[in-house]
Each structure stands twice: as structure tokens, then as C-alpha cells.
Amino acid sequence: MTFAELHPALQALIATCFTWGMTALGAAVVFLTKNITKKTLDIMLGFAAGVMIAASYWSLLAPAIEMSEGLGSLKWVPALVGFLSGAFFLRLVDMFLPHLHIHAKMDEAEGVSTSWKRSTLLVLAITLHNIPEGLAVGVAFGAVAAGYPSATLAGAIALAIGIGIQNFPEGTAVSVPLRRDGMSRAKSFWYGQLSGIVEPIAGVLGALAVVVAQPILPYALAFAAGAMIFVVVEEVIPESQASGYGDLATMGCIVGFGVMMTLDVALG
Template identity: 70%
Template sequence: MDQILTYFESINPVYGALLAGLFTWILTAFGASSVFLFKGMNRALLDGMLGFTGGVMVAASFWSLLAPGIEMSPGEGFVKVIPAAVGFALGALFIFGLDKILPHLHINFKETEKEGVKTPWRRTTLLVLAITLHNIPEGLAVGVLFGGVAMGMPEATIGGAVALAIGIGIQNFPEGIAVAMPLRRHGVSRFKSFWYGQLSAIVEPIAAVVGALAVTFFTPLLPYALAFAAGAMIFVVVEEVIPETQRDKYTDIATLGFIGGFIVMMTLDVALG
């Protein structure tokens, strides 16, 4: 791990954001590749993994994004928390807007429950778009933190940025499974199921670079940008991830998965950040 941190310290942080985004995408692809090994996925295991995903995202939102954003904000008291509050609200509203516009279908939902503008697009496309929707804030979060490192902000450390990338990558593995397996179950070929599963995360390296470049050029925006990514991720967890885990009888398993994911991400951030 020390060698990894040393390497990331020696390269341009924007390039580091790209590598971190590619890492999270690759782990999604690894998860999606499970369709070549298994015919289906136990629903209890799937709900537990989705719960784990939610726990990682919530922990990352506070430990990796909100807390550093508040620390680096100027002023005291209410003034100090304003950038975080504004950024958090804007991030949630951004995903709220995309959620209302982008046609998509959540993993465990029926086709009659698809969201966004009406479209004749197939279930396959809608499932991929649903996961893509919440991969955008994950990529932004990684990129923004690397951008903070580029600006020399003491609250944004390379260890924290790497920890966030590792946490997002770990929870992307079950996300790849969560896209590919339902597609396979609905008769899509193994290769197409894998292809669509990994494709859902291709936005992460792109969003990571965009996030890093944005705060590099507009340094004062960093506290807002960190909170923006946190707000976007929390919206996704509450609006999408948690409801998906509560539609069957394995709600306790999903809750324990959430707790596990939170602990893993908190541990990574504190230990490496």
C-alpha cells in the first residue's frame, strides 16, 4: 500500500484521478464477468451486496467528502458550514433532475415502474442507465478529491483520495454483478450481459477527470464540489439503492450489508487518509 501511495504522490493528480476512475471501472467489469461463471445469483446475496454498496457510499460521503469540505471552508460557526450545505443541496438536486429526465429502470423493479421521460427503449438499456446514473457522482467524488490534492489542500490527502477510490471500487464489484445477472436472467447472452454490466461504469473515469479538472481551475469551488459529490451520492442511496434492497424478504441481510460497507469505507478512510 505504501508503494501505491508513493506512486500516486509522484504523478499528476488529474492523471491519478483517471487511473483511479479506471480502477473503479475495472472492478465493475470483474463483477459483471461473473455471468461467465454462474447462471444466476441468490437474491439474498444480491440484496446484501447492494446494502454493502449503500454503506460504502454513505460512509464515503461523510468521511471522504463532507468532513474535509467543512474543514477547508473559511470562517466559523454557521459561515463555515455554508459551502457544505449549499454544495450538498446542489448535488442532490443535480441527481434529482437527472432522475426525472433520464429514462431508467431500477434493478429489482418491474418494467411498469420505469422512471424518467417515456421511451420505447428496452429493459436492458434502462437497467444499464439506472446504474450509470449513480456511477456519475462516484466518479465525480474521486476526481474532486484528487483535484483537491492537486491544489495542495491539506485536508485533501493522496491517502484519502486512494482510500475513496478503493472503497468505490470494492462496492462497484457487486454493482457489476447487479447489472449483469438480471440481464442474463432475462435471456440476454452471457457476453452481452457482461458488456452492459461493465459499460454502466465507463462514466466513472470520465467523471473523475472532469471533477479533478474542475476544482483545479476553480480552487475556491473545492468545498462546494466535495459536498456536491456527497449530496449526489446520498440522494442515490436513499432514492435508489436502499429501496432496491427492501423489495423482498431479505431486508435484514441488506441492512447488515449496509453496516459492513459503512465500516469498510470508514476504516479505509481513517487508516489511509
């Protein structure tokens, strides 16, 4: 049996295990060094932001709009409703989930008050990034199974590759600061890769949801896009600009956008 013949939920599981693996690979950098500069980290975060922005349009919003063509003058409704819903959902999670941004101090932790350790809060911050990423990949494979012309297997694979590429710096962004704070290499790696475990879960749930209820597919694609854009604007870009290397982080964002756009257009 080929990959194309597998159930979309299984396809999504395999694809998101790859993206999780890329997070683990990024976290494994901690075995080589504990002193990645903030400049390098900011460039990597900028790159991740560019990939997420490009994926949100090319792989999610554009197909959602195409799938709504039969609604006449209201074809923009699913994309708008889904996009806003995704952003508001992540805003609620952001308000209540305890988490700590990469460059922040402990007294700057967000969400409800908690006595959790810095390591846990850092992992939860990156986990928050990974929820919409896993969901996006799962919904993309579900869209292929639904038979929409605008949804292709190559496009879904391209999205998974793009998300995987940008997960590498996210894994590094967790493990290296933990190592710098004195945690062992093994524990730093463990916490770094742990942030990606939510992606297979979200991916499978996303694929199953659109297979079972195909009419929600345009909304689901746009929902994932809104959630991803929220994460980019609220967390990834501000973090990449926080240490005085904004110009380099911006160029990293441009390169990341170009890479994801190329992947989607060339493969999708």
C-alpha cells in the same frame, strides 16, 4: 515518475479506471453463473449503500467543512450549499433520464417515456449511481493538488478503493439479471461493465474543475456527497429492501460503512 507526481486529472483517470474495472469484474460473474439469489444481491446492494454513505461523510463532507474554517461562523455554508446542490442535480437527472431499477418491471421504468430495451434502462440506472462516484474520486484528487491539509493522497486512494469495492456488486446487479432474462453471457457482461464507463469521465472532469477553480473545492466535495446520498436513499437502499431480505441488506450496509470508514481513517 511516481503516481504522486502525476497531474491530478491523470491520477483521477487511473483511479476511476480501477473503479470501472471493478464494475467489469463484478459483471464478469455472469460467466460463472446466472442464478445469484435475490438474497445475495440485496446483501451486496446493502454493502454498496454502506460504502457510499461512509464515503460521503469521511471522504467528502468532513474535508469540505475543514476547508471552510476560514469563513468564521459561516463555515457550514459551502458544505450545505454543495450538498443540497448535488442532491437536487441528481433529482433532476433522475426525473428525466430513462432508467429501470433492478427488481422493477418494465412498466415501472422512471424518467421520460421511451421505447428503449430493458437492458439499456438497467445500465442507465447503474450509470446514474456512478456519476457521483466518479466525480467524488476526481474531486478528491483535485483537492490533494490544491494543497489542503485535510486532503491527502492516501485519502483519495482510499476513496477510490472503497468505491471500487462497492462497484463489484453493482456490475453483478446488472449482468446477472440480464443473463437470467435470456441474454447471452457476453452481452450481459458488456452491458454490466458499460455502466461504469461514466466514472473515468466524471472523475477527470471533477479533478480538472477543482484544479482550475480552487475556491469551488469545498462546494464540489459537498456536491459529490449530496449526489451520492441521493442515490443511496432514492435507489440503492430501496432496491436492497425490496425482496424481503431487509435485515440482511441492513447488516450488509453496516458492514460496508465499517469497511469504508476503516479505509478512510486508516489510510487517510
